[in-house]
Amino acid sequence: MNRCLVCLVVAAATTAHAQSLTPAQVYAKVxxxxxxxxxxxxxxxxxxxxxxxxxxxxxxxxxxxxxxxxxxxxxxxxxxxxxxxxxxxxxxxxxxxxxxxxxxxxAVALADTARFAVGQPVYAIGNPKGLELTMSDGLLSALRKDDAGRLILLQTSAAISGGSSGGGLFDERGALMGLTTLASVKADTQNLNFAIPIDWIRELPARHTKLNAGTAGQAAAVP
Missing domain, CATH: 2.40.10.10 (Trypsin-like serine proteases)
Structure with missing residues (x-):
């Protein structure tokens, strides 16, 4: 029985490892x-x-x-x-x-928020300062929540800069975890970078209908 249990654990670990991609593979994929x-x-x-x-x-x-x-x-x-x-x-x-x-x-795959874990590897890909398709790596540093316990920001050590806004924060399988949105540029802070969570993208169609009733179909200009 113990031998079977060990085999199952090893098999599960091997499968999880096989699902993860190298940084180069993540970049090529997304x-x-x-x-x-x-x-x-x-x-x-x-x-x-x-x-x-x-x-x-x-x-x-x-x-x-x-x-x-x-x-x-x-x-x-x-x-x-x-x-x-x-x-x-x-x-x-x-x-x-x-x-x-x-x-x-x-289209990229969308990550499962329930699987987010502080410490997991993440990759940011965007266009910081106009430098097209720049990739940086880091960890998921924290899951920031509001007073009601709702996830509102992903904190990461993956570097982002101006021009990265709207870029992707991806997990080790190449699934989109969120959109990189801001970084701290104060002299007394280092490597504080944030992304909005993927569920906000999933909820966009319904929230657009609710928040913008009567304005659908407008082009380019943001209200």
Whole structure:
């Protein structure tokens, strides 16, 4: 009986290890789905840039603050540039979804929040300071919750910078855990980086309908 139990434990550990990818494999798997988000004014002049992740056919999610004030939006990757329109938004949670006709990039898998564990390896991929498809690694440092016990931020040691907003925080299987959204830049703090949780992306369609009744169909400009 003990021998059988040992065999089962070893088999389970082997399976879990087999499911994990190397950093290079994570990057190869998900980087085709991470794009740069560029915004422009009415005259087509550049305003700002950030990152976005493909989560469904012709759909890219990003932080709403990346789109603030925009009248035109495009997603870019390497030499490809595609126009985009704002379809869903939840400004309270800083989550927006763009529709990108003709986007052929694959959708990423969405992680299971119940499996998040402080100390697990994580990888951030985005466009910090316009440096396209930059990857950084670290740990899930903490799960930050509100007074009601609801998860509101993933704290990570994976480095992010301006331009990383809307990029992906991925687990060791290449599943999207959340969108990288901010980092502390104060002189007395180090490596405090945060992402909004994946469940906020799952809940976006329902919350958009609830919060923005009567405004569906508006393009590009974020309220």
């Amino acid at each position: 980087s085709p789905s991470v794009w740069r988000v560029s915004t422009y004014d009415l005259d087509g002049l550049p305003l700002s840039q950030g990152s976005g992740v493909v989560t469904a056919a012709e759909a890219v999610v990003t932080n709403c603050h990346v789109l603030k004030g925009a009248r035109q939006v495009a997603v870019r990757r390497e030499k490809q540039k595609l126009p985009a329109t704002l379809m869903l938004w939840d400004v309270q949670r800083d989550v927006c979804q763009l529709r990108v006709p003709g986007l052929a990039a694959p």
